[in-house]
Amino acid sequence: MINLEIPKKFGMLINQAQQVSTEIFRPISRKYDQAEHEYPKELDMLASLIDGMNASGESSAGARGVRRDSSEKEKGNRNGTNMSGTLSIIEACWGDVAMVLSMPRQGLGNAAIASVANDEQLARFDKLWASMAITEPGFGSDSAAVTTTAKKDGDDYILNGEKIFVTAGDRSDAVVVWATLDKSLGRAAIKSFVVEKGTPGMVVERLEHKLGIRASDTATIRFTDCRVPAANLMGSPEIETESGFGGVMQTFDNTRPLVAGMAIGCARAALDEISGLLAEAGVEVDYDRPAYVQHAAAAAFLAMEADWEAAYLLTMEATWMADNNKPNSLQASMAKAKAGRVGVEITLRCVELAGSFGYSENSLLEKWSRDSKILDIFEGTQQIQQLIVARRLLNKSSADLK
Amino acid sequence: MAARNARGRDVMGVGLAALNRLAGATVIDRLKLRKPTERAVYEASKAGFRAVGVANRQFAAVQNRSKPERPASAGDSGLFDLNPTDEQKMILEATSEFAAELLRPAASAADTACEAPDTILKRSISELGVTQVGVPESLGGMASERSTVTGVLVTEALAHGDMGLAVACLAPAGVSNALVLFGSAEQQATYLPAFVGDEVPAAALAVLEPTVLFDPFELKTTARRSGDGFVLDGVKSLVPRAATAELFVIGAALDGVPTLFLVESGTAGITIESEPAMGIRAASTARVILDGVKLPAGAVLGDAASYIEAIRLSRLGWAALACGTGKAVLDYVIPYVNERQAFGEPISNRQAVAFMVANIGIELEGARLVLLRAAARAEQGKSYARESALARRLTAEYGMQIGSSGVQLLGGHGYVKEHPVERWYRDLRACGVMEGVVLV
Numbered sequence: 001m002i003n004l005e006i007p008k009k010f011g012m013l014i015n016q017a018q019q020v021s022t023e024i025f026r027p028i029s030r031k032y033d034q035a036e037h038e039y040p041k042e043l044d045m046l047a048s049l050i051d052g053m054n055a056s057g058e059s060s061a062g063a064r065g066v067r068r069d070s071s072e073k074e075k076g077n078r079n080g081t082n083m084s085g086t087l088s089i090i091e092a093c094w095g096d097v098a099m100v101l102s103m104p105r106q107g108l109g110n111a112a113i114a115s116v117a118n119d120e121q122l123a124r125f126d127k128l129w130a131s132m133a134i135t136e137p138g139f140g141s142d143s144a145a146v147t148t149t150a151k152k153d154g155d156d157y158i159l160n161g162e163k164i165f166v167t168a169g170d171r172s173d174a175v176v177v178w179a180t181l182d183k184s185l186g187r188a189a190i191k192s193f194v195v196e197k198g199t200p201g202m203v204v205e206r207l208e209h210k211l212g213i214r215a216s217d218t219a220t221i222r223f224t225d226c227r228v229p230a231a232n233l234m235g236s237p238e239i240e241t242e243s244g245f246g247g248v249m250q251t252f253d254n255t256r257p258l259v260a261g262m263a264i265g266c267a268r269a270a271l272d273e274i275s276g277l278l279a280e281a282g283v284e285v286d287y288d289r290p291a292y293v294q295h296a297a298a299a300a301f302l303a304m305e306a307d308w309e310a311a312y313l314l315t316m317e318a319t320w321m322a323d324n325n326k327p328n329s330l331q332a333s334m335a336k337a338k339a340g341r342v343g344v345e346i347t348l349r350c351v352e353l354a355g356s357f358g359y360s361e362n363s364l365l366e367k368w369s370r371d372s373k374i375l376d377i378f379e380g381t382q383q384i385q386q387l388i389v390a391r392r393l394l395n396k397s398s399a400d401l402k
Numbered sequence: 403m404a405a406r407n408a409r410g411r412d413v414m415g416v417g418l419a420a421l422n423r424l425a426g427a428t429v430i431d432r433l434k435l436r437k438p439t440e441r442a443v444y445e446a447s448k449a450g451f452r453a454v455g456v457a458n459r460q461f462a463a464v465q466n467r468s469k470p471e472r473p474a475s476a477g478d479s480g481l482f483d484l485n486p487t488d489e490q491k492m493i494l495e496a497t498s499e500f501a502a503e504l505l506r507p508a509a510s511a512a513d514t515a516c517e518a519p520d521t522i523l524k525r526s527i528s529e530l531g532v533t534q535v536g537v538p539e540s541l542g543g544m545a546s547e548r549s550t551v552t553g554v555l556v557t558e559a560l561a562h563g564d565m566g567l568a569v570a571c572l573a574p575a576g577v578s579n580a581l582v583l584f585g586s587a588e589q590q591a592t593y594l595p596a597f598v599g600d601e602v603p604a605a606a607l608a609v610l611e612p613t614v615l616f617d618p619f620e621l622k623t624t625a626r627r628s629g630d631g632f633v634l635d636g637v638k639s640l641v642p643r644a645a646t647a648e649l650f651v652i653g654a655a656l657d658g659v660p661t662l663f664l665v666e667s668g669t670a671g672i673t674i675e676s677e678p679a680m681g682i683r684a685a686s687t688a689r690v691i692l693d694g695v696k697l698p699a700g701a702v703l704g705d706a707a708s709y710i711e712a713i714r715l716s717r718l719g720w721a722a723l724a725c726g727t728g729k730a731v732l733d734y735v736i737p738y739v740n741e742r743q744a745f746g747e748p749i750s751n752r753q754a755v756a757f758m759v760a761n762i763g764i765e766l767e768g769a770r771l772v773l774l775r776a777a778a779r780a781e782q783g784k785s786y787a788r789e790s791a792l793a794r795r796l797t798a799e800y801g802m803q804i805g806s807s808g809v810q811l812l813g814g815h816g817y818v819k820e821h822p823v824e825r826w827y828r829d830l831r832a833c834g835v836m837e838g839v840v841l842v
Contacts, residue, residue, distance in 0.1 A: 001479045001487050002551045003782075004775035008480065077483045287791035288710060293617045305788075306795035309775075310768030317771060320482050334764045383757075386764075390756035393732075393763050394740060400751050 017088040021095025029096045032215035047104040066254035067114040080323035086261040093265025098215035108132040109176040112251045131172040133163035144187040150179035159223040169219025194232040201226030212370030256332040257318040263343030263375040270350040311339035330392040337385035340376030347372040455667030463591040473548040475783035501563025509564035512684035518570035526571035533597040536579040542598035550781035553842030554722040561726025565829040566684030573642040576841040577605035584704030603648035608638035609838030625654040634695040642685035662703040671695035681828030714790040719840030724797035724833035731808035765800035798834025805830035
């Protein structure tokens with residue numbers, strides 16, 4: 001039966017995330033935006049709270065809720081941890097995107113582990129805060145172009161290469177690294193490895209200074225003859241030319257709705273803020289009367305909220321499909337594309353509507369406009385999402401539609 | 403109106419204006435020097451430019467009930483769910499088949515003729531029961547509970563065949579649904595039996611007026627109290643099948659409050675004036691001119707809240723029409739861009755083309771989900787003003803964009819009538835303009 005409301009069982013989780021956003025993230029949001037690279041120590045006390053939320057079964061609180069449980073297949077319609085995880089991310093990002101990216105044990109690496117690790121690995125890496133290292137100086141979107149190498153040596157792999165733009169790369173306990181077993185065998189030879197901090201040969205070289213999400217550290221990590229146990233390779237160690245790349249790429253089907261959720265939370269913050277400011281300025285938004293007979297700012301608000309709602313529901317659809325074990329690459333990319341672009345459009349438009357107040361550091365509107373931009377870039381840029389959607393709709397291979 | 407003619411006329415302009423008057427002279431027509439225009443054909447087919455409303459059947463109460471019948475609010479599964487029910491799947495399958503086999507092949511000719519074939523209108527009743535899906539079983543219909551989502555799915559599926567024909571088929575359902583949702587026991591007993599029978603009358607819910615920046619909450623059509631009844635004056639615009647309609651539901655301001663009135667088309671003072679438009683031409687749109695139309699005391703349908711609900715529900719109807727036609731565009735351009743060759747390969751191998759297709763897909767899916775959320779909230783008895791407004795906004799904006807992309811992707815071929823995309827371009831623009839008519 002068609003229903004697009006969030007089930008009541010997620011109410012407590014959503015409320016918890018809202019409390020954290022409002023009471024913890026927002027009050028320190030500006031402080032850590034200005035003190036880039038300083039660790040928000042307030043987040044430590046949150047970690048155990050989040051772990052507690054995670055333990056409560058279906059109401060998973062974040063990035064680690066993305067694991068797909070195939071045993072649930074026959075139970076009919078499910079609203080599970082993909083949905084609840086994304087909902088809690090939305091609420092938390094209403095508070096501050098950078099804080100969410102800095103949340104211990106909630107890294108995108110954790111989502112990757114939850115997506116592709118076997119049960120033994122999942123248990124072993126459970127307590128780790130894991131970040132994700134894919135991008136290299138020589139490539140961004142073209143993730144098949146990995147040049148970091150992993151060479152089998154006895155019971156270990158030896159990693160060599162440089163990774164950039166590793167979110168939480170300095171603060172995390174481990175990094176999920178993409179490396180190739182044999183460059184000549186193409187994408188099928190690309191595997192992901194969990195490398196724990198302190199492993200000899202792994203060095204965090206520097207941190208970036210960024211447009212936004214400044215409370216989140218973005219690191220460059222170099223691997224020089226870095227020896228990693230073979231048991232830390234996730235997925236199959238064989239180079240299966242048929243389906244090899246699918247394994248690591250599958251992570252994205254789960255993480256893209258999460259990042260879409262970040263854009264949705266950030267944009268909602270801006271919409272809520274501007275709605276209050278407009279009301280103070282005497283501008284009321286009427287849903288029944290045509291937009292064009294209302295104040296131009298009210299019409300702009302209606303347009304923004306409509307785009308926001310579309311992005312939000314596309315994201316919910318992608319998570320719902322994941323919870324029900326339906327293939328969702330298309331929907332995950334649609335959600336990320338729409339949420340990424342409207343996140344930027346909405347936050348920037350709200351600055352314009354709020355004038356000099358919105359543009360100044362007296363308001364968080366300008367900060368959200370800077371934070372939102374990364375969400376249309378990482379985990380696949382706008383253009384990559386469009387490429388994926390187009391290939392799916394047109395039934396084209398990456399060789400045909402480049 | 404003066405502003406747009408404000409550009410000064412110089413000597414050349416005066417000459418051009420004179421030439422234009424000559425070219426438009428009626429003597430040329432009398433000498434049969436000009437082929438009849440499409441518009442003239444349309445007007446001729448409507449038995450004259452202006453006509454009085456058709457003399458209608460006698461509507462009379464067949465059964466007296468003390469209370470009106472209302473469908474119960476739909477249940478709430480409590481879970482986010484995008485799966486239609488088995489019953490909805492069956493209805494959807496039948497409707498999609500109807501749209502593909504009957505509406506799509508007839509669409510082009512109906513667009514040109516500005517008229518829906520009678521057989522299609524009849525079969526939409528006999529085979530799909532378009533007027534019956536919203537009527538409760540106790541009143542002879544098929545609905546066991548409120549079914550806004552079903553209404554949306556049916557509307558969408560029909561519009562995938564053709565929007566103009568879908569509007570023509572659904573116009574009577576707009577009236578029967580209004581009677582179900584807002585009618586008194588007597589109004590239901592008087593009018594509904596005709597809508598669940600074999601000979602369903604043409605009927606239309608008319609709200610729109612020919613006003614720039616039209617606002618359905620600031621109606622120019624007025625209802626004045628007179629004795630026990632009312633007198634209506636005003637003009638309703640783009641009313642589907644108005645020339646043959648037997649019953650109208652008309653929005654008019656009563657003491658400044660927009661209110662719905664049941665108006666039988668044979669009532670004195672009603673004139674129908676054909677009003678062909680850019681699109682949805684198969685719906686035979688016309689103006690309904692109300693000049694001192696006297697109505698009995700029982701003509702008021704529902705109350706002020708009913709009017710607001712009618713506006714919200716009809717916006718969902720237009721959003722559904724946009725989504726259906728938008729999907730038709732997507733389904734049509736995909737094989738086209740995959741087959742069309744340029745520079746030695748299919749044009750869909752180029753990102754500039756492929757990304758347009760991707761964006762059609764993304765915006766269509768987003769708008770559709772917003773529409774479905776609104777419809778589900780409506781049938782569950784939850785507030786849906788916000789969701790209805792957002793669905794309308796998205797379909798007005800992206801419906802237009804999808805129509806434009808459809809033509810653009812076919813290039814020159816999209817601009818000619820050999821392909822349906824030029825019709826969809828015209829039809830999709832309606833969804834940001836229209837109010838009323840399709841009440842889901």
